[in-house]
Amino acid sequence: MEDARAERGNFIWDFVQEDIDAGRTQQVHTRLPPEPNGWLHIGHAKNIYVNAGTAVRFGGLCNLRFDDTNPAKEEQEFVDGIMGDIRWLGYDWNGGLFFGSSYFDKCYELAEKLIRDGLAYVCDLSQEDLRRTRGTLTQPGQNSPYRDRSVEENLDLFRRMRAGEFPNGARVLRAKIDMASPNINMRDPALYRILHMPHHQTGDKWCIYPMYDFAHPIQDAIEGITHSMCSLEYEDHRPLYNWVVEVCEFPNHPRQIEYARLNLTRTIMSKRYLRRLVEEGRVSGWDDPRMPTLAGMRRRGYRPEGIRDFIERAGVAKADSVVDLALLEHCIRENLGEVAPRAMAVLRPLKVTITNWPEGKTDALPLENHPARPEMGTHEARFGRTLYIEQEDFMENPPGKFFRMKPGGEVRLKGAYIVRCDECVKDANGNVIEVRCTADLSSRSGSEGADRKVKGTLHWVNAADAAPFEARLYEPLLNDEEAIAEEVEGEEAVPDKKDFIARLNPDSLTVLTGCMAEPWLTEAKDGDVFQFLRLGYFCKDKDGFVFNRTVELKDSFKKAVK
RNA sequence: UGGGGUGUAGCCAAGCGGUAAGGCCCGGGACUUUGACUCCCGUAUUCGCAGGUUCGAGCCCUGCCACCCCAGCCA
Numbered sequence A: 001m002e003d004a005r006a007e008r009g010n011f012i013w014d015f016v017q018e019d020i021d022a023g024r025t026q027q028v029h030t031r032l033p034p035e036p037n038g039w040l041h042i043g044h045a046k047n048i049y050v051n052a053g054t055a056v057r058f059g060g061l062c063n064l065r066f067d068d069t070n071p072a073k074e075e076q077e078f079v080d081g082i083m084g085d086i087r088w089l090g091y092d093w094n095g096g097l098f099f100g101s102s103y104f105d106k107c108y109e110l111a112e113k114l115i116r117d118g119l120a121y122v123c124d125l126s127q128e129d130l131r132r133t134r135g136t137l138t139q140p141g142q143n144s145p146y147r148d149r150s151v152e153e154n155l156d157l158f159r160r161m162r163a164g165e166f167p168n169g170a171r172v173l174r175a176k177i178d179m180a181s182p183n184i185n186m187r188d189p190a191l192y193r194i195l196h197m198p199h200h201q202t203g204d205k206w207c208i209y210p211m212y213d214f215a216h217p218i219q220d221a222i223e224g225i226t227h228s229m230c231s232l233e234y235e236d237h238r239p240l241y242n243w244v245v246e247v248c249e250f251p252n253h254p255r256q257i258e259y260a261r262l263n264l265t266r267t268i269m270s271k272r273y274l275r276r277l278v279e280e281g282r283v284s285g286w287d288d289p290r291m292p293t294l295a296g297m298r299r300r301g302y303r304p305e306g307i308r309d310f311i312e313r314a315g316v317a318k319a320d321s322v323v324d325l326a327l328l329e330h331c332i333r334e335n336l337g338e339v340a341p342r343a344m345a346v347l348r349p350l351k352v353t354i355t356n357w358p359e360g361k362t363d364a365l366p367l368e369n370h371p372a373r374p375e376m377g378t379h380e381a382r383f384g385r386t387l388y389i390e391q392e393d394f395m396e397n398p399p400g401k402f403f404r405m406k407p408g409g410e411v412r413l414k415g416a417y418i419v420r421c422d423e424c425v426k427d428a429n430g431n432v433i434e435v436r437c438t439a440d441l442s443s444r445s446g447s448e449g450a451d452r453k454v455k456g457t458l459h460w461v462n463a464a465d466a467a468p469f470e471a472r473l474y475e476p477l478l479n480d481e482e483a484i485a486e487e488v489e490g491e492e493a494v495p496d497k498k499d500f501i502a503r504l505n506p507d508s509l510t511v512l513t514g515c516m517a518e519p520w521l522t523e524a525k526d527g528d529v530f531q532f533l534r535l536g537y538f539c540k541d542k543d544g545f546v547f548n549r550t551v552e553l554k555d556s557f558k559k560a561v562k
Numbered sequence B: 001u002g003g004g005g006u007g008u009a010g011c012c013a014a015g016c017g018g019u020a021a022g023g024c025c026c027g028g029g030a031c032u033u034u035g036a037c038u039c040c041c042g043u044a045u046u047c048g049c050a051g052g053u054u055c056g057a058g059c060c061c062u063g064c065c066a067c068c069c070c071a072g073c074c075a
Helices: A002-007 A013-021 A042-057 A076-089 A100-116 A127-133 A151-163 A214-221 A234-245 A271-279 A294-301 A304-314 A326-337 A480-486 A553-562
Strands: A029-032 A060-067 A096-099 A120-123 A172-175 A188-194 A208-209 A225-233 A255-259 A351-353 A363-366 A378-383 A386-390 A410-413 A418-426 A432-442 A457-458 A460-462 A467-474 A509-516 A528-534 A538-542 A543-550
Touching: A002 A457, A029 A225, A042 A060, A042 A076, A042 A225, A042 A294, A042 A304, A060 A076, A060 A100, A060 A351, A076 A294, A096 A100, A096 A351, A096 A543, A100 A120, A100 A151, A100 A172, A100 A208, A100 A214, A120 A151, A120 A271, A127 A378, A151 A188, A172 A234, A208 A214, A208 A234, A214 A234, A214 A460, A225 A234, A294 A538, A294 A543, A304 A326, A304 A543, A326 A528
Parallel strands: A029 A060, A060 A096, A225 A255, A351 A432, A410 A457, A467 A543
Antiparallel strands: A120 A172, A172 A188, A188 A208, A351 A386, A363 A378, A386 A460, A410 A418, A418 A432, A467 A509, A528 A538, A538 A543
């Protein structure tokens, strides 16, 4: 069954298979081309799945190549973080680690070749003039007055661009294609721009940098990439991609294949805005548990297997889509449910006194770490006269079908005894502060009398052993479009969604204080995840615990106790 | 009113001329030492719309409609 799912293909694999069958592809070779201008988010996980995953599927190679052709936006911090995240997700770059910037010499050389071949020219038009002469969506552009410069003049100018003789923006190297092309990307696109700025890899060696459209196909071709997967917005760039590969006369011609990027409901997936959240201090960093970054999800306790499963189940296609967050949560829950040890803790303690249990006596009870996986062993819970249960697990005047603790009712305390609630004690304000119960001593779990059925089972902790803890409950970073629309600056009738201000759910962070039964929990390592029965998952984090309320109760129960 | 794409259930998504896979969500039931988990069962007479071809169309043809992307010296 696992195999059936793993074998389920996608349209990209069909293309690759066709190329293999037709003999066009010997060994599949793909690449991951992250731009080091931010940390990876869940959307990048799809790109990794598509590219690295395709290499895995066909027993091929995958390179990691940082697409760092624009020093203005890129930083070393991000290249380190990205490598860690890719590894964490479970992928690697068996084809090698590369930097786009290490091809700057080759790009330059090819640019000169294009000039000599009459396929590129130095254009002196200002940015504004260039924009104006490019034409519009419906009108063709006009040839640049510099379009027919001689090869010698172009070469001279281009070399002087490289030598740093001109200021930023003074000139640009353009491909000589067709200003009347209906595809605007083919209207003599810029190949090189002047940018006097040090680069995190090449320092101040260069003051001209190749554009993505020029550099990317060159990098792919040089590295022997057979299939280059990218998102839909590059479809219009494919003719240019092919043009570059052809005019540079590479023997290898990679095939660019586009797919729809991942969108998730209520989730901000724009690096630009995630970056803004970090820079404005609205979150603690790229790894804030509210962020949709891989680092943030890792801190929330999401496991890479769950994320991979999600990406795979969401599918790869060309239709624009927005995947329901519920699918991600389902995959995470399913994965965590399989691997997380069970543990008991109480978030909002309510004191319970077992009146027929002697003061000072404790009973050590074995609890399974995982009900479906006995090999995970057991741990010990100590039962005593004074316990804590969840405040929400007691109701003095419950509606029907309330299976938890109520006056006169019986419930089982998980792994221990069936207890009957005799009375509750209230404070001056009428709040219930203590519940007094009688235990059925013959009903100890595992004993003869234990098979008596009661409808409800509750988790609990022994007051004497309970260790207080704090956990942060985060809701994911939500992008509530209606609420956000109110915050849009300006008064545009139809604000561009790119102008929406990312904002945090005001209730997105709550600090919970509770009691945990098992001291071993506090000794857990960072990243360890535990399922707290019925409540959700805790992940040990560098700053304490992060709590995910991923277990939802059925509506039928919610209605019953409403 | 240019070009490139995409439209199959509430959300994803298979389908490649032979009579609509699967997952999530939702509903019902069984089970249950947590109402979770697990497990069954159910959920598109119909594939953006309209014609046409065919014994037969989600798949082919024609026309229309809707949505997304492109006018950075970003990627």
